[in-house]
Each structure stands twice: as C-alpha cells, then as structure tokens.
Amino acid sequence: MNDPLLSIKDLRIHFQLPQGTLQAVDGVCLDIDKGQIMGLVGESGGGKSMVGLSVLRLIPEGGRIVSGEILFEGKNLLALSDDEMRDIRGADISMILQDPLTSLNPSFRIKSQIVDVLKLHKGYDKKEAEIIATELLHNIGFPDPEKNIHKFPHQLSGGMRQRVVIAIAFSCNPKLIIADEPTTALDVTIQAQILRLLKNLSQEYQTSVLFVTHDLGIVATLCDRVAVIYAGELVEQALTRELFTNPKHPYTKALFRSIPRHDKRQDQLYSIEGMMGTPIDWPARCKFYPRCSEKEKMCDHADFVDFVTYAPDHFVRCLKCR
Amino acid sequence: MQIKRFLTNGKVLFGGFILLLLVFTSIMAPYIAPHDPNEQDLTATKMPPFWMEGGASEHLLGTDSLGRDVLSRLLYGSRVAMFVAVVGTFFAGLIGVTLALLSGFYRGAIDNLISRFVDIWISFPPILLSIVLMAVLGTGLTKVALAIILVDWTRFCRVIRGEVFNVREKDFILAAKAIGLGNLRIILKELFPNIVPLLTVLVTLEMGIAIIVEAILSFVGLSVEASVPAWGQMIALGRLYIHQAWWIMVFPMVCIITSVLGLNLLGDGLREVLDPRLKVMGMK
Numbered sequence: 026m027n028d029p030l031l032s033i034k035d036l037r038i039h040f041q042l043p044q045g046t047l048q049a050v051d052g053v054c055l056d057i058d059k060g061q062i063m064g065l066v067g068e069s070g071g072g073k074s075m076v077g078l079s080v081l082r083l084i085p086e087g088g089r090i091v092s093g094e095i096l097f098e099g100k101n102l103l104a105l106s107d108d109e110m111r112d113i114r115g116a117d118i119s120m121i122l123q124d125p126l127t128s129l130n131p132s133f134r135i136k137s138q139i140v141d142v143l144k145l146h147k148g149y150d151k152k153e154a155e156i157i158a159t160e161l162l163h164n165i166g167f168p169d170p171e172k173n174i175h176k177f178p179h180q181l182s183g184g185m186r187q188r189v190v191i192a193i194a195f196s197c198n199p200k201l202i203i204a205d206e207p208t209t210a211l212d213v214t215i216q217a218q219i220l221r222l223l224k225n226l227s228q229e230y231q232t233s234v235l236f237v238t239h240d241l242g243i244v245a246t247l248c249d250r251v252a253v254i255y256a257g258e259l260v261e262q263a264l265t266r267e268l269f270t271n272p273k274h275p276y277t278k279a280l281f282r283s284i285p286r287h288d289k290r291q292d293q294l295y296s297i298e299g300m301m302g303t304p305i306d307w308p309a310r311c312k313f314y315p316r317c318s319e320k321e322k323m324c325d326h327a328d329f330v331d332f333v334t335y336a337p338d339h340f341v342r343c344l345k346c347r
Numbered sequence: 348m349q350i351k352r353f354l355t356n357g358k359v360l361f362g363g364f365i366l367l368l369l370v371f372t373s374i375m376a377p378y379i380a381p382h383d384p385n386e387q388d389l390t391a392t393k394m395p396p397f398w399m400e401g402g403a404s405e406h407l408l409g410t411d412s413l414g415r416d417v418l419s420r421l422l423y424g425s426r427v428a429m430f431v432a433v434v435g436t437f438f439a440g441l442i443g444v445t446l447a448l449l450s451g452f453y454r455g456a457i458d459n460l461i462s463r464f465v466d467i468w469i470s471f472p473p474i475l476l477s478i479v480l481m482a483v484l485g486t487g488l489t490k491v492a493l494a495i496i497l498v499d500w501t502r503f504c505r506v507i508r509g510e511v512f513n514v515r516e517k518d519f520i521l522a523a524k525a526i527g528l529g530n531l532r533i534i535l536k537e538l539f540p541n542i543v544p545l546l547t548v549l550v551t552l553e554m555g556i557a558i559i560v561e562a563i564l565s566f567v568g569l570s571v572e573a574s575v576p577a578w579g580q581m582i583a584l585g586r587l588y589i590h591q592a593w594w595i596m597v598f599p600m601v602c603i604i605t606s607v608l609g610l611n612l613l614g615d616g617l618r619e620v621l622d623p624r625l626k627v628m629g630m631k
Binding site: 133 | 454455517518519521522523524525526527528529536537540541543
C-alpha cells in the first residue's frame, strides 16, 4: 500500500488560558490518501477546525502545537521554515473557509484575487493569469465569467462567492484542500451544488479533501472516510458506509440519533444530555464519559482509553469495543 | 454610481468646495492678490472694508495698522495654512499609519512597545508640546510642519490601530495567509486598502486640526517669520485694535473658521459616503 498523502500523528494543540491549559486537540491521528475525501465530524468547540488550520500552520494566536507530526508527502510540515511553509500554502495545500462573505477581500475585484494566487505560485504574468482565471471559473460553472470576473465580492451572491473561493483554492492544482464547513453559510439548494462541484473537482484533479463539518448528511453524500472528533480526541474512524451502518462509539451513535427523521414520528428531537464543556485540564480518561448513556462499571475507573481496531479499517475509542 | 453618491452629499460638496478654494488661493496668491502683502502705506492705515464709510475699492477688506492690504495678507496666509495642513498631515499620517499597521498586525511585543510609546506621547498636552517644540526648533514654515507632525502622528496611530485590529480578524486575512501570501503583502495589499476609507476621513479632520495648531502658534509668535503673513499672526495684531478696526482681526478668524469647518464637514460627509454601515441605513 502507498504512503498516505497526509498523515497527522499524535497532534496536540494547547492554549494557555488563565484558567489552565485548554487541550483543543489532544492526540489526533489521521491519514488521508491521494484523491480521498475525509470527513471530520464533531460538534462546535470539539477541535475539528483546529485540526484543519494546523495542517496549514495557521492556528490562532495563543495556540501551540505541543507535540505531533504532520507529514505531507513524507515532509513534516511542523519542521519547515516559515518561507517553505508559505510556498506550500495555496500551491500544494489550500483552504476553503466557512463564510464566503468574509473570506474574499471586499476591496478588490474577484479577478485580481484569483490572479494573485496564480501569479504568486505559478509565475504567470497578468495576462496569462487572467485567461486561466476565466477558464477556471468556466469550469466550475460560474455564470458569465468574462463579465462577472470584474465584479466586487459584494456584487455576487453567496453561492457565486463560494465558487470564487473554490476557484482560488483549486487554481494552483493543490494536492490537498482543507474545507472548513464550506457550505454552512449557504442555503440548501446551493449547498448541494457546491458539494457536487467539490466532489467532481476532487475526482477530476485527484485532489484529497479534508472536509470539516458538523453535518452528517453531507458526510454521507461526499466523504469516503469519516473521523468523529469529540473534545479534541478522535473517537471513531471508519469508511463512510461502515460508520453509517455500524457506528460503535456511543457518541457517534448519539449523533445519528440526533438527526431529525421524516419517516418516524418523534414527539421530541433527541439531543445528547449535558454539554461538552471546555476541555481545560481534563483528566486523561474517556472524555465522553460524563455524557455517555451506555457507560458501565468498568468505565468508572479506566484512566486512559486507547484507540482500538474494532474491525479492519474501523477504529473506536471505547472500552466496550475491546 | 460611486461618484454620484459623492456629488449628492451636501457636506462633501461644501467641504470639497472649501478645500479646492484653499488650494486655489494658496497656489495662485501671487497672481490674484491685489497688493504685496508686506507693502506698507502709512498714509492709509486702518482703512475699513470697501462697503463702509472711508473704505475704498483699492483695499476691498481694508488695511491693518501698518496700512497693509488685509485681503492680500489673507490670500498669502492661506499658503501657510495649506502647506502646514498638507505636509503636516501627510507625514503625520505616514508615521502614524505605518506604526499602526505594524502594531495591529504583529500585536504582542511590537504592539506593546508602540502603544505604550503613543500613550506617553499623548499624555503631553498637544498645544504645550508644540509650543515647546517650536521654542526648541526655532521659527520657520518647515519647522511648524515638523512640530505638527511630531504632535499629531499619535492620533493616526491610535485610530488606525484599532481598525487594523478589527480588519485583521476577518476571514480574508486568514484566506490570504492560506494562499501563501507573505506578511508584508498581507499588510500592504489586504489590510491597508481596507483602512483607506477611515484614513480618508481622518486626513481631512487632521488637516483642520493642523490649521488650528498653526494659527495658535503664529498667534503666540512661534510659527513663521514675521515677514510671512499668517492668519494667527494677523489675529494677534488685530487684537490690539479690536475697538477701532475690527476687520483686521475678524477676517482672518472667518478664514480659519471656514477652512476648519469645511474640512470637518468634508470628513463627516466622506464618512457617510464610505462607511458601509451608514450606507445600509441610508438605503432604508
């Protein structure tokens, strides 16, 4: 088997707060193969965005990567110099952010924003870059690119803006794209278009995608593999079909149960009891324990729960799956 | 569309007109002034404006106690005011904005250093500081400008820094980092264009302040040399004859008030046109 394109090993990101150490990401291991779309699912504050940002080494100020490796084509990104890292950003790894309203610079026409990336990484001159930018917009179904490329972001709709962001992300043919909830800010019909576009582009260019989301429906239609994250820790990882048919971790199961269903009458929507809270100075034990509805006696005293192989290619962090 | 918004705003129109008028008179003073501003005529001192008894069309706004033409002196005085307003504001802005961008973008230790320095600088009363500076530097047009730069850069730094803090948290800055732009390019190409609206407003307000500061300095005799006519100086002289010849003092005052009011209104109007939040309110 080939080496994975991206391999995150035991990543830990801590924030020093006055109240203590916030363990935003606590020992995450994740492999993404070439051309694969990996879903990273979890609730707000679970550290899923942080994992995405750390791959580009763009975690917010105050955060520190205390341990771990992020291997991209065998190179440890965490050991690169700032200049080397800048060459990778946008060229080999690019990013799609959540809100297309704010992720384009309001002061510039979209043309110059796409052209900038092409000039920076591919060394095209302005003319060439403009032609390629127009072509690119054509390919992703951006309406009337020759005319609309001269517009400012605020003159475009949300869906069109997100297409521009996607065009920028794909412009240099990156090998990996970090997509941080790219459809959350869009309405549902546009969501579907954008997702289909992402999937097609990923197949066409053999681009891997790390898709960060809280929406299991999106994961089902888009992703090849899924990792579920809770309080900075991966709790389950499997192929999408396997995870959807046979979820093992109580948290994953609870997530599935909280999806509203139209085929069954429910008086009250299910929600997981309690709040995740903020993982500040949490003890090293099962992090889901306080909210788990399936906990047993043996869970009370276990101080460390390891990731176990439940089935080939299906990993679970739960004592009951040993 | 954009231009129409500027042209339909009364404040922008009025302020812009005043600014253009000032630029015009300061450049054209030698050609449009009816007299040499320093030409004395001791046979015609304290002549009133032309519409009053004893006035003559030769001296439209009268003469001062040495028989010099008030109108000519006002026109030449606008040169001092404009030079100080333009040069002083430009360099004060350059220093203030540069430090603000560094401070706001890098934060941390750099921000601490710059901000504390600004705090200390601001704690000196500005008028006192400029008077002390002029006493040390000596008189002269460039020295007035220098004093104004040294006093006023902090205002730019403070205000712009706040805006940089605001803009740098926006996603497009993160997006710019994610496509591999370097820090310098992010500061110049991503941050700076987004503070230009605020900067434009600040510049017009600051020009008004510069004119006032110059007037104060020349009033106390610490600005330009006595041979160069300046509005503050004219007021200082006119103050002595306020009961016999009010026009010597009142006309330069009117000039100062109109210029500063015009610039402030221009700033205010520009803010209305450029600020997106106010734009939305106007559309309702």
